[in-house]
Structures are given as structure tokens and as C-alpha cells.
Amino acid sequence: MNKKMIQQAKKLQQDMLKMQEDLENSTVEATSGGGAVKVVVNGKLRIESISISEEVVDSNEIEMLSDLILAAVNEGITKSQDEASKRMSSLTGGLNIPGF
Numbered sequence: 001m002n003k004k005m006i007q008q009a010k011k012l013q014q015d016m017l018k019m020q021e022d023l024e025n026s027t028v029e030a031t032s033g034g035g036a037v038k039v040v041v042n043g044k045l046r047i048e049s050i051s052i053s054e055e056v057v058d059s060n061e062i063e064m065l066s067d068l069i070l071a072a073v074n075e076g077i078t079k080s081q082d083e084a085s086k087r088m089s090s091l092t093g094g095l096n097i098p099g100f
Helices: 003-024 059-092
Strands: 027-032 037-042 047-052
Touching: 003 059, 027 059, 037 059, 047 059
Parallel strands: none
Antiparallel strands: 027 037, 037 047
């Protein structure tokens, strides 16, 4: 490999590390039930918060509440993964690099 290609590879590696760091510090928000349940997920795919609207808490509706939470959490994780894929794709020019 020539020197220019090595420099480009190093720059790409630095850019990818910076993007991963940025992603780890980012968050996405997802809701279900018309906003009754809100989940915030960070770039490390960890749930930072779950908010439940008071009007949906009813002891007779525990199963529905569980379903709403599950839907919001799954949507939050999907959005976080989609954001990571978009950012990586823009950085790599669409190249599929294993592990990123």
C-alpha cells in the first residue's frame, strides 16, 4: 500500500472512533400509546429513562402497561441502531465494515 492509502485508512479509523464516541453520548426517544409511555435510550443501547403518563396507570391494566413499555423500549433500541447505521454509512461511504 502506498503512503496516501495508509494515511486515508488512519484518518478513517480516527473518524470512526470519534463517531462511536459521539454515538455513545447521543440519545434517542421513543414513545408508545400516543405518548403515554416514553423511553430514552443512549448510544450504548442502555435505557436512560422510562416515563409513564399517570392516566394510563390502572391496576386492572397492568398487562396493557407492560405491552406499552415493551413497545417503547424496542422502538428506542431500533432507533438507536438505525442512527448508528446511518452515521457509520455516511462515514464509510456505504462500505460494510464488520464490527461497525
